[in-house]
Amino acid sequence: xxxxxxxxxxxxxxxxxxxxxxxxxxxxxxxxxxxxxxxxxxxxxxxxxxxxxxxxxxxxxxxxxxxxxxxxxxxxxxxxxxxxxxxxxxxxxxxxxxxxxxxxxxxxxxxxxxxxxxxxxxxxxxxxxxxxxxxxxxxxxxxxxxxxxxxxxxxxxxxxxxxxxxxxxxxxxxxxxxxxxxxxxxxxxxxxxxxxxxxxxxxxxxxxxxxxxxxxxxxxxxxxxxxxxxxxxxxxxxxxxxxxxxxxxxxxxxxxxxxxxxxxxxxxxxxxxxxxxxxxxxxxxxxxxxxxxxxxxxxxxxxxxxxxxxxxxxxxxxxxxxxxxxxxxxxxxxxxxxxxxxxxxxxxxxxxxxxxxxxxxxxxxxxxxxxxxxxxxxxxxxxxxxxxxxxxxxxxxxxxxxxxxxxxxxxxxxxx
Amino acid sequence: xxxxxxxxxxxxxxxxxxxxxxxxxxxxxxxxxxxxxxxxxxxxxxxxxxxxxxxxxxxxxxxxxxxxxxxxxxxxxxxxxxxxxxxxxxxxxxxxxxxxxxxxxxxxxxxxxxxxxxxxxxxxxxxxxxxxxxxxxxxxxxxxxxxxxxxxxxxxxxxxxxxxxxxxxxxxxxxxxxxxxxxxxxxxxxxxxxxxxxxxxxxxxxxxxxxxxxxxxxxxxxxxxxxxxxxxxxxxxxxxxxxxxxxxxxxxxxxxxxxxxxxxxxxxxxxxxxxxxxxxxxxxxxxxxxxxxxxxxxxxxxxxx
Numbered sequence: 161x162x163x164x165x166x167x168x169x170x171x172x173x174x175x176x177x178x179x180x181x182x183x184x185x186x187x188x189x190x191x192x193x194x195x196x197x198x199x200x201x202x203x204x205x206x207x208x209x210x211x212x213x214x215x216x217x218x219x220x221x222x223x224x225x226x227x228x229x230x231x232x233x234x235x236x237x238x239x240x241x242x243x244x245x246x247x248x249x250x251x252x253x254x255x256x257x258x259x260x261x262x263x264x265x266x267x268x269x270x271x272x273x274x275x276x277x278x279x280x281x282x283x284x285x286x287x288x289x290x291x292x293x294x295x296x297x298x299x300x301x302x303x304x305x306x307x308x309x310x311x312x313x314x315x316x317x318x319x320x321x322x323x324x325x326x327x328x329x330x331x332x333x334x335x336x337x338x339x340x341x342x343x344x345x346x347x348x349x350x351x352x353x354x355x356x357x358x359x360x361x362x363x364x365x366x367x368x369x370x371x372x373x374x375x376x377x378x379x380x381x382x383x384x385x386x387x388x389x390x391x392x393x394x395x396x397x398x399x400x401x402x403x404x405x406x407x408x409x410x411x412x413x414x415x416x417x418x419x420x421x422x423x424x425x426x427x428x429x430x431x432x433x434x435x436x437x438x439x440x441x442x443x444x445x446x447x448x449x450x451x452x453x454x455x456x457x458x459x460x461x462x463x464x465x466x467x468x469x470x471x472x473x474x475x476x477x478x479x480x481x482x483x484x485x486x487x488x489x490x491x492x493x494x495x496x497x498x499x500x501x502x503x504x505x506x507x508x509x510x511x512x513x514x515x516x517x518x519x520x521x522x523x524x525x526x527x528x529x530x531x532x533x534x535x536x537x538x539x540x541x542x543x544x545x546x547x548x549x550x551x552x553x554x555x556x557x558x559x560x561x562x563x564x565x566x567x568x569x570x571x572x573x574x575x576x
Numbered sequence: 577x578x579x580x581x582x583x584x585x586x587x588x589x590x591x592x593x594x595x596x597x598x599x600x601x602x603x604x605x606x607x608x609x610x611x612x613x614x615x616x617x618x619x620x621x622x623x624x625x626x627x628x629x630x631x632x633x634x635x636x637x638x639x640x641x642x643x644x645x646x647x648x649x650x651x652x653x654x655x656x657x658x659x660x661x662x663x664x665x666x667x668x669x670x671x672x673x674x675x676x677x678x679x680x681x682x683x684x685x686x687x688x689x690x691x692x693x694x695x696x697x698x699x700x701x702x703x704x705x706x707x708x709x710x711x712x713x714x715x716x717x718x719x720x721x722x723x724x725x726x727x728x729x730x731x732x733x734x735x736x737x738x739x740x741x742x743x744x745x746x747x748x749x750x751x752x753x754x755x756x757x758x759x760x761x762x763x764x765x766x767x768x769x770x771x772x773x774x775x776x777x778x779x780x781x782x783x784x785x786x787x788x789x790x791x792x793x794x795x796x797x798x799x800x801x802x803x804x805x806x807x808x809x810x811x812x813x814x815x816x817x818x819x820x821x822x823x824x825x826x827x828x829x830x831x832x833x834x835x836x837x838x839x840x841x842x843x844x845x846x847x848x849x850x851x852x853x854x855x856x857x858x859x860x861x862x863x864x865x866x867x868x869x870x871x872x873x874x875x876x877x878x879x880x881x
Contacts, residue, residue, distance in 0.1 A: 249844065342731050344821050345841075398708020400731025400822065406709055529842065537638055538843035541819060541835075549823055554733065570638060 184472045185215040187240030188461070189233070191226035198492045206488060207479055214472045234259040234464070241467040242476065245290035245460040247279035248529050254462075255282070255289040261463040262287045266474065268481025275363065275523055276499035279457035283531060290460035291481045294489060294496035295525075297514045298354040298454040301421040301429065303414060304436035306334050314440045318387070321443040325394045328417045336394035338416035339551075340402025347388070347547035348540070350420040353526040355442040356384035357452035362524035370531055372574025376565040377558075385550045385557035392553055400552055408432075423514045426495035430510065439513045441521055455523035457499065535571030542567055606858070613851035622848075629852035643853070645824055646832040647860070649737055653828060654805040656741035657748075662797055664745070665752025666790075670782055672753070673760040684757070688750035699814030702743045706730055730815065733825040740826055744811055748804075752797045759793040760786060792876050799868045806861050809834060829857050 188199075199218035207216060219240060221229045227250055233239035234254065243260060245251040254260045263269065264287050269277070272292050280290035307314070307324075310331055315321040328336040341347050360366065360380040368374040374381065396402060396410065411419040412432035419425075421439070429437060444451050461480055463473050479485055486498035487505060494508040497515050506512050533540040542564055549555035555563075569575040616625045633639045668687060672680050690698065706713050708728045717726045729739040763786060771777075771785045809830025812820055818840045820827035835843065837850025 249842070253844075340731075342821065343817060344819055396709065398714075398728035398731065401703075401706065401708055401728030402731070403703070406707065410709065533842040534844075536843075536846075538841075540842040541840060544819060544841075545821070545823060548821065552731075552822070554823065567638070 183213055183215055184469045185217060186242055186469055186473055186476055187217045187219050188242040188244065189226075189230055189240045190218065190220040190244035191223040191246075192244065192459070193220035193222060195493065196220055202492055203485070203488060206484075207476065210479070211475060214475065216476065230254075237466060239464050239466075241464050241469050241473045243290075243462045243464055245280055245462045247457050247460070248531075249534060251280055251290060251460075251462065252282065255287070258465055260289040261465040261467075261470070262289055263291060263463060263474075263477065264288045266291065266477060266481065268478045271481050271483070271500050271502065273499075273501055275455075275525065276457060276501075278525065278530065280460050280462070290462035291477050292457060292460045292499035293480065294459050294493070295455050295457045295499050296495065297423045297497060297517065298350060298456070299421060299423075299439050299441045299514060299517065300354075301411070301419045301425065301437055301439045301510070303334070303411070303417045303433075304438045306414075306417040306435075307438070309333075314438065315443050316440070317447050318443050318445055322390065325418070329394060334417040335396040335410060335415055337391060337418045337420065338407040338410040339391070339395055339420050340399045340404070340407050341548040341551050342401050342403045342406075344544040344548045346404055346407065346420070347551050348528075348544040349526070350422060351388050351391070351551065352384050352543060352547045353454050353456075353528070354420055355387055356381075356527065357454055357522075357524045358442055358444050358449070359383040360527070361450075362452035362522045366524055366527045366530075369527060370574070372572075372576075375575065376568060377561050382557050382561045385547070385560055388547060388550050389553065389557055391551055395551075423495040423497065423511065426508060426510050426514070427493070430494075430508070437510055439510060441517045451517070451521035452524055453517050453521045454526055455497070455518065456525045456529070459496070532568060532572065535568075537567040537570070539564065539568055609851045609854050610858070612847060613855040616848040629849055630856070633849065633852050633856065639849070642824070642827070642832060643856070646827045646829045649826065650806055650808075650828040652737060653741050653744075653808065654802060656738060657745060657801050657805055658798065660742065661745040661749050662752050662794070662801065665749050665797070666756050666794065668749070668753045669756035669760055670786070672757055684753075687753060690747045691750040693747065695810035696814050698743065698747050699811055702746075703730065703815055706739070731822055733822050736816070736822055737826045740811060740815060743815075744808070747811075751800070755793055755797055756790055759790040763789050788877075789879060792873075792878060795868070795873055795876055799865060802864050802868070803861055806857065806864070829853070829860075833857065 196218060204216045204218060208214065217240075227246065230239060230243065231254075234243075234257075239259075243254070245254075245260070251260065255262075268291065269288060274285070276292045276295070277288050278285075280292065281288045302314070306328070310327055310333075312324045312327055313320070315324045325336040328334050339346055339350065357365075360369075360374070365374060365380055369376070369381075376382075392399075396416065402410075407416075407419065408425070408428070410416045412429055414433070414435055441451055441453050461477065463470060463477060467473055481500070483500055483502040483504070486500035486502065490496065490498045490504045490506055490511075491508075494506065494511040495514075497511070498504045504515075506515060528540040528543050546555065546560035546564055550557055550560050565575070613629055614624060614626060615622050616629055617623075618625075633643055668683075671677060672684055677683075705711050706729055708714060708726070714723065714726045717723050727735065729735040767785065767789075768781070771781055776784055806829060808828055812826050812828055812831050813834065816822075816826050818831060818835050820831045833850060833853045834840075836846055836853055839845030
């Protein structure tokens with residue numbers, strides 16, 4: 161009995177081995193279960209058509225469980241060949257533990273800028289371990305019908321921005337801006353890190369902060385809080401208890417005129433909103449200033465260091481780094497922008513508007529994501545709290561900045 | 577020769593399932609957590625640090641401020657339950673147990689139903705009711721001319737925790753009601769008849785006869801409320817998220833533990849400090865239960881019918 165079973169097992173292993181000698185199957189670990197059909201119907205068939213002999217399986221896990229599930233699969237040696245990478249520390253930790261292979265040598269890495277790669281590099285930039293796939297861009301989406309009806313031009317400077325909000329408020333038909341502080345993260349992500357790069361000059365300020373040359377109490381880092389403090393008057397009644405879905409609904413139902421946004425909203429808004437929409441980048445301080453946008457690196461794909469099919473997986477990764485993949489991905493998921501240096505043609509007008517800012521503005525990423533949120537207190541979480549407090553008016557901008565700086569300095573050596 | 581006393585093996589056999597299950601899913605994890613709280617990540621791997629995690633938790637202002645804030649909020653959460661939930665529960669039970677009340681079964685069921693609802697539903701429904709945008713609360717207050725009293729309660733530091741505590745009271749008032757109701761029904765009619773013979777009826781009958789007889793049940797309810805409140809997490813997490821906003825004003829020990837142990841957003845989980853917080857929670861609950869068991873329960877007078 162045992163012998164039969166052993167024999168059967170042995171045969172099946174050999175058969176499986178023989179099968180894989182002809183056809184290699186690559187498995188992709190991912191948290192994007194929303195994108196399953198896009199991968200199965202569009203992306204994978206395109207790759208398989210060009211690369212006979214390599215089969216690809218997209219095997220996503222629920223977003224909330226992804227990190228934990230992936231960690232245990234990697235430790236147990238049962239993870240797929242290709243690993244979808246979260247930005248910064250979560251993936252860096254996997255690389256340091258030897259779960260992700262160094263991909264610096266891939267030819268297609270040349271297609272990405274250093275900012276695009278920064279989310280999946282070691283702190284010194286020596287090794288890159290994931291191929292960047294997409295980023296999300298921050299800005300403001302507005303109700304075009306409302307702007308036309310009220311005769312408001314798209315604001316480019318702070319003064320124009322607040323003048324437009326004043327006008328909407330005076331008219332009274334629309335809530336000037338749809339945002340709440342109940343869930344806190346919008347205040348930081350769509351508030352502070354949306355408008356902030358114009359003040360701290362994008363990468364320049366972000367890197368200076370990491371090096372310890374600038375402090376969060378410097379004028380450039382306090383100014384965004386001072387702007388946020390002015391938002392309070394333009395938010396809807398009871399914005400303190402307004403949640404993220406509330407804000408989305410207020411805007412798509414046409415009750416609010418401006419929505420501080422991330423580009424991931426595009427596909428949802430396209431289906432929900434019955435009016436014309438437009439978008440503008442965060443307003444600059446004075447006309448003619450260089451504009452900076454938060455073009456946040458969000459998703460990438462890496463190679464399981466223990467993969468038995470590393471050669472074929474690298475073929476796939478080279479393809480992910482190609483302009484062809486970039487076009488396909490960006491059009492299937494409007495709002496997730498390719499990080500590829502080659503410009504990508506997109507069909508969606510709102511997505512086109514967002515991505516056009518890359519041409520005229522300097523790109524940066526969210527200031528709190530790289531290195532600075534490693535300790536206790538966690539700078540990102542504190543920024544949520546501080547931004548929400550500043551908008552509500554329960555904490556003064558300078559006090560909030562000082563609290564963040566003290567927290568950061570308590571564990572981060574360059575800021576001590 | 578007298579027969580040797582037989583081995584009473586059946587006791588072991590009958591106890592075994594409960595003991596095994598309880599040990600596997602309660603006792604081992606509990607001691608595992610307490611054990612974990614004595615370790616932390618050192619320069620080279622995990623090292624034994626003794627009580628250093630607790631020293632950090634209570635000594636480092638970055639941790640202790642959050643801890644005392646959570647403990648204070650938790651205490652207020654408990655106070656609201658003791659002052660609102662339990663008296664209302666007792667009152668409802670007293671009303672329900674009056675024989676003249678019609679449709680008692682209906683009221684009993686209606687009041688008890690929220691208890692079996694999921695926290696997710698309760699949190700979501702109440703957030704909608706109280707929403708300043710779509711909620712019916714502003715409209716209803718407007719209807720009675722009190723619109724001025726409305727505030728976005730869940731978004732204001734000064735009201736949010738009390739609001740959530742009252743939502744929790746709404747959900748769980750059925751439990752003290754049911755326990756007291758059962759206790760009231762178990763009071764023998766002879767006692768009540770004797771009281772009536774002595775001319776004690778109505779309210780004074782409740783205060784002088786029934787209340788002393790149900791005191792042990794009230795004690796049990798108090799301790800259940802205490803344990804439940806200091807282990808609470810779900811409602812706050814569902815309504816306000818893991819950051820327990822606004823500005824940590826609704827942060828209780830459960831949410832503080834969750835953020836620390838499992839991490840949140842960019843904050844990576846720290847199982848060692850998380851275990852220390854869990855250990856502190858265990859200590860607080862143990863202390864509370866001991867105070868009750870040895871300080872109060874032994875002094876309660878019991879009546880045997």
